[in-house]
Amino acid sequence: MVTLVDLPPALITTVAIVLGLVLGSFLNVVIYRVPRGTSLVWPGSSCPACGKAIAAYDNIPVLSWLFLLGRARCCKARISSRYPLVEAIAGLYAWSLVTMVVGDLPPDTLWWRLIIIFVLHLSLGLGLVAAAFIDLEHMILPDGITLGGTVIGVVTAAIRPGMDIKSSLLGAALGFVGIWLPFDVLYRKIRGKVGMGLGDAKLVMLAGAWFGWQGALFALLAGSVQGTFAMIAVLVARGRIDEPxxxxxxxxxxxxxxxxxxxxxxxxxxxxxxxxxxxxxxxPSEQLGSAKFAFGPFLALSIIEFQLLSATGFYRNWANL
Ligand SMILES: [Zn+2]
Known part of the structure; x- marks a missing residue:
């Protein structure tokens, strides 16, 4: 049987990056259509400005946008730089997964097991990228991603290296209760309004389902730190925090x-x-304490950081506490 050590690294890396770029293109469809409640599979890609169908040769990840200088071929409308950005992020992310997660598997890992582990991790990361962009634009974290991702995390716990179903269930439960109780229930009692959304609690639950309580705790702490820095940066640059x-x-x-x-x-x-x-x-209010700032993107980023870093020897000691 073919194992990891038999496969040329250049081949694995190339396949992964191409797959990441192509799925990144699909991710743009997810980010646009899921919050609007329209079908993901039909119709095919169309121009966001005039609705005309987009030909396959104008739908090549990153390159088409650069070649057409950020405008649609049909009506010359400006196409958001978010499209090539999401595709580039997905390609880079697939490359990081191969280097850090696949590269960390034992050399005798069978090829089909390698594919399963790669596809599982890739779908987690791309789902998180979609959730982050949807939250940035609409301040909503779709249940399909947060709850769906939690279920996949629990169901696949037994076949993922270093995880088992008990740690997964415990992590998911602690992750959800750990945010929902202090931020939603207590905050509502004390200040009479919702602090962090339920969507954020579901996202930390996903982190726990995939990476145990350590993953949930890391997502919460690293997400808060990075979110706070980003909020300060936006305030310094623009003087206020605008609603999307x-x-x-x-x-x-x-x-x-x-x-x-x-x-x-x-x-x-x-x-x-x-x-x-x-x-x-x-x-929207002038008060900083009630500024609306999407926390989901920073939770998603932290979960991806934990996913990549916990697979490398450098980080494993902390993750296996
Ligand atoms: Zn058009």
Whole structure:
């Protein structure tokens, strides 16, 4: 049987990077369509400005955007630099996975086991990248990624090196309760409003399901530190923290819906729906303590850091406490 040691590193690396770039292109579809509730598979890629279908040769990761100088071929509309950025991140990430996670497997690892472990880790990381960009734009972490990723983490715990189902379940439970209890329940009791979203608790639960309590704790601590630094950087650079445009637009649309409601009952029901939504209910404020800042991207980043670093000898001593 072919094992890791029989495969040329250049071949593994090339296949991984190409796969990462192609999946990065699909990730853009996920980031655009999941929050809008549309199908991921149909229709194929279309121009975000005029809706015209995009030909395969104009959909080559990173290169097409550079070649067309960031504009659509159909209507010359500007295409966000987020598209090539996400593709480049996915390609670089796949390369890091091969170097750090696959490179850390025993040399006699069978080829099919190697593929399973690589694909599992790749899907985790790409799911986290999608969650991070969706949270940045909409301040929402989709359950499909946070809960779906938690289930995959628990189910695959037994076949991933250094993990077992007991540590996975314990990590998931501690991760969820560890954020939900202090930040959601207590904060709501003390200050009468929601602190961290439930989505953040689900994301730390995912970290625990994949990497045990150490992963959940690292995600929470490293995520908080990096998130705080990023928040300070935004404040220094722009003087304030703005709500994402998509959130402003959704609030406007929902309020118009209330205005248009035919009956008083319906109007009240819609108004209550908005009041129950932690993102839409609070208007942006000048106070730093109530600034809306997506924490999900920093949790996602920290989980990826733990995933890559815990596979290398340098970090394993801490991870195996
Ligand atoms: Zn167009």
């Amino acid at each position: 445009d998509a959130v402003v637009q959704e609030r406007r649309e929902r309020l118009e819906e209330v205005q248009r409601a035919a009956t008083i009952e319906e109007r009240e029901r819609l108004a209550q729906e908005i009041a129950a939504d932690p993102v839409l209910a609070q208007l």
